[in-house]
Amino acid sequence: MHAMNYRITLPADYDMKIIRRRVETKGHLLDGFPGLGLKAYLIRERGVDGSPVNEYAPFYLWNTERGMNSFLWGPGFQGLVDDFGRPVVQHWTGLGFARGPAFARTPRTATRRVRPLGPGDAHAAVIDRALDDLAEQAAHPGVHSAAVAIDPRHWELLHFTLREDGAPQEALVDGTEEHFQVLHLSAPGLDAIETGRQW
Known part of the structure; x- marks a missing residue:
């Protein structure tokens, strides 16, 4: 499993209906994309749920x-580059995936939490704790x-959670946490994402 995310920050007065229409008309194009586990079409809107920015x-x-x-090297991503410029594409090696009680339902919100690892952190211990937290969060x-x-x-360690609602998340201990709306979920290989530890 590989996680990937790019973020396009838009002007404060940007009409986010443009992004909503884009997802409505193009989101289905990845519904059958080979090799894709899931793509969550995420947005934040300035002033909504505490977001300081408009973001796709x-x-x-x-x-x-x-x-x-x-x-990444195909026409879909090139279309995004043509419309918005080339974003930085962040990517992470997968450590674990878990299904939650609402797995059969459509997610409406997402949380992205990033925590830097300090130079003195014992990496194996940090990852073991993260996997324990994953199982707890997913339940x-x-x-x-x-x-x-x-x-x-x-x-840096990334935690990503999809929810069917906007229920509050656990209190943040460290790192940064951001909340998003999910406009569409393309999930052609969702059932094929290996659950549990990824090694």
């Missing part, structure tokens, strides 16, 4: 590198699914 921030879980590469009512991944270049 699609998040992906890939089952195969071939699928991820086909997307909460309203959770569709949750994933944890790591970027070993910048040494």
